[in-house]
Amino acid sequence: MPRWVRTAAQYLAVLLAAVLLNFALPRLAPGDAVDYLVPPASGVQDPEVRQRLLERYDLDGSAGSQLARYLGGLLQGDLGVSVRDTRPVTTVLADRIGWSALLVGTAVLASTVIGVGLGFAAGWRRGSARDVGTLGGVLAVDALPAFFVGLMLLLVFSVELGWFPVYGATGSSRATGLAWSVDVARRLVLPGATLTLAGLGSVFIVARAAMIAEVGEDYLFGARAHGLTERQVRRHARRNALIPTSTASLLGLSTLVGAATVVETVFAYPGLGSLAIESVRARDYPVLQGVFLLLAVVAIGVNLLNDLLYPLLDPRVRRGQTA
Amino acid sequence: MRGSAVPLQRSTRTLLGVGVALLVLVIGAAVLADVLAAHPPNRASGPPYARPSSAHWLGTDDLGRDLFSQLLHGARVSLAVGLIAATLATLLGTAVGLVAGWVGGWVDALAMRLVDLTLALPFLVLVLVLAAYFGRGLETLTLLIAGVLWARPARLLRSQVLKVSRFGHVRAAQVMGASVARILLRHVLPRMVPLLTSVFVRAAAVAVIVQAGVAFLGLGDPHRISWGGTLFFANNGAAILTDAWLWWIIPPGMALAVVIVGLAFVGYALEERAEPRLVSHGWRRPVRRRLPADPAPPAPTGTILDVRGLTVRYGTAIAVGQMSIAVRRGRVLGIVGESGSGKSTLVLAVLGLLPTEGVVAAGEVVLGDVDLRRIGRDGLTALRGREVALVPQAAMNLLDPTMTVHAQVAEVARRTAGRDGAAARAHELLELVGVARGRHRAHPHELSGGMRQRVVIAMAVANGPRLLIADEPTTGLDVVTQAEVLQLLHRLRREMDLELVLVTHDLGVVRAHADDVVVMQDAQVVEHGPVAILDRPEHPHLQELLARSPSLDGPIRPWSQRVDAVVAP
Secondary structure, eight states, rough: OHHHHHHHHHHHHHHHHHHHHHHHHHSSSOHHHHHHOOOOGGGOOHHHHHHHHHHHTTTSSOHHHHHHHHHHHHTTTTOOOOOTTTBBHHHHHHHHHHHHHHHHHHHHHHHHHHHHHHHHHHHHHHTTTHHHHHHHHHHHHHHHHHHHHHHIIIIIIIIIISSOOSOOOOOOOOOOHHHHHHHHHHEEEEEEEEHHHHHHHHHHHHHHHHHHHHOOHHHHHHHTTTTOOOHHHHHHHHHHHHHHHHHHHTTHHHHHHHHHHHHHHHHHHHHHHHHHHHHTTOOOOOHHHHHHHHHHHHHHHHHHHHHHHHHHHHHHHHHHOOO | OGGGGGGOOOOHHHHHHHHHHHHHHHHHHHHHHHHHHHHEEEEEESOTOOOSSSOOOOOOTTTTTBHHHHHHHHHHHHHHHHHHHHHHHHHHHHHHHHHHHOOOOHHHHHHHHHHHHHHHHHHHHHHHOOOOOOOOOHHHHHHHHHHHHHHHHHHHHHHHHHHHTTTTTHHHHHHOOOOOIIIIIIIHHHEEEEEEEHHHHHHHHHHHHHHHHHTTTTTTTTSSSSSHHHHEEEEEEEEGGGGHHHHHHHHHHHHHHHHHHHHHHEEEEEEEEOOGGGGGOOOOOOOOOOOOOOOOOOOOOTTTEEEEEEEEEEETTEEEEEEEEEEEEOOOOOEEEEETOOOOHHHHHHHHHOOOOOOEEEEEEEEETTGGGGGGHHHHHHHHHEEEEEEEEOOGGGOOSSSHHHHHHHHHHHHHHHHHHHHHHHHHHHHHTTTTOOOOOOGGGGOHHHHHHHHHHHHHHTTOSSEEEEEEEESOOHHHHHHHHHHHHHHHHHHHHEEEEEEOOOOHHHHHOSSSEEEEEEEEEEEEEGGGGGGGGGGGHHHHHHOOOOOOOOOOOOOOHHHHHHHHO
16 A cells, blocks of 8 residues: 555544544533523523524434534535524634634744744754853743733733734724735734744744754764855755754644634634634534634644655655655 | 763753742742732632732732732642643553554554644644533643643653664563563653653643633633633733733733743753753854964975874873874875774864864964964865865765755855856766766765765865865775775876875775875874885884784785785795
């Protein structure tokens, strides 16, 4: 069996597991699913109402038929309807995913560039004052909870200095074109910076360790012996250190998505993270399930991407596979 | 791999000390919360939104609850969640990792895919989703956090098990029929202890952050006072719009930071102990030396390289002592000696490539009329490959694994061939050393040792050096390849008009390929002159060396006897 078939089969199995988990969670959880939709305390005990609710959210019938309907709906891109505003879950998700992609994408890019730069510089001179200083500083910044950092940035730059708007991703005005883009960019700065700081630490640690592992390598001595300048020698080291770093920073994406939930909540940013929180608060579990499924698919996709990308980065693995 | 065997670097010890101090501070707050706080944390004890006063050191929140008391009691929640969740996660992860790594097969595949999924999903979102269905009590939450955190330890443990299970004594125990449980507990697990402690500390930090995050989102246990919860109320109470943030937001936020910084520092130190590979290369600032003011006299005519009284020390050990050699135009110099005699150190010192611990204590090195001690680091870099080129020891391992050999030769050749001419020049050079055109796009791992050796030689001569020093050019190659490489060096010498120095432990090579010889022993030159002196050894050390030296040609005998042996029937 070729390697890629096995890999594909494994990823499909994981995807199926995520879907089944998503199906099972609300049904296995203690209590009646309707209790989540309509809390017993709200006094709606009419059996007819309950039955209508169960039907509406596909919670009636045997577990088997429920699963069949659930999977059938999934295949047609039907994730159910939101409890809060009865819109299709897919529409609700589509409204939010762009903002999440913008925010998380910006943060991934920025934290990778900064973290790799700092990490490589520190690792190259391991144990120097610069290394210990950066390491301590990054570990300390990394330790600040994202919501705390977010609140502090809000406090300083929005409330005290008034440089940036406080909440949201777009202003209420119907600005278009350039003005709209500038507004969006301005509103992205603080949540983006918060999330970047949240993701910086893990990238830095990995990049630094990867560079430290390269520093003693023989090919660097070889490069020096042939008269390459110190800049060229470092470029060789960076090339090699990038291999472990890139996969680790891809996999660190999930940490950022997690941090995005709190950051989006602090800045009232309309992404998937704040959507998940709103859904939990409103007991809107079809939407919560939708968010969870979407994130699971993205996570699995990132893992797959990582598996596919690694051989391209490391020629030793590339040849090893075809041979 | 046992932690105690690896000393921590000083910088790491500092981090560890700071980390422990921070944690002790928080533990103290948690233990003494009831003694130090005058008010209950979760009941109103004053007016709402009170500013700090002697009664309420940090004021009160929107419900009139004492914020100082909340700060102290919050430490208990964070520490408890961190401790319990990390313990459970480490235990579960260890069990899964041990079993998956040891059993292998589909159990392993399944477990690892589950680990992939768990690791790929954002922790916080996963916990939030689970908590939405299973309840938000602190106990439930702690269990859920543990249920999400086990994956990382499981993966780490598994890879360690795979590594350890290949060790001899583990194999031996297996062969002798020890039970699986016994092997895992007696032979495998003890090696994991350093790794496990660092995993545990990391898990604790993540657990603390996740619990605080959940509480900050207002989805935590409404009956427990925690730092995240205090911040939730502060955020809802719009504390950032007044100066209440000073006593309402900063203290719990900083408290969380203190715990997590403490755990991060301790965890980092432990991780380094578990992974000694990270410890081995410490960087030291190169010693900046005053360049000598007076130039050394130029080398005599006919001498390319003149080394005069060179002494190199590693700390107090002398690697090269008072050494003088001369490379003369048109004559191949062989430097021969046992390993550890200082040959390679000599070569590295000439090229300015000594490791940072190596110090040139005395002597002069003159190349033509250039005093190498006076040209500084950049001068030496410019000189390498242009004037003096080196084929280093174990050259075949010196190629960058991520680049094609052609790209690597081209990078070096660019200095003289220019950006545009480098590619063509690299092809030329590779063909010159006998690497067929079809192999130019190969990566180093796809070539044999002999081929890689040729590539490194191509790189060494790429910029037309006047002098080529080959350090053990034949070591590690089979006999046929050895001969080919030596022939190649001779051919290059003729075609490229360069002088050659062969550094080797192999007397046979020197005798067959050099004109002059320098014999080194214990950091000293014990003999020098034309190669013929090898056959008329007068120096007692040289005799000793010759007697000990293994040679492809058999024991060295006096020249006359050798001729007789060949001629005689």
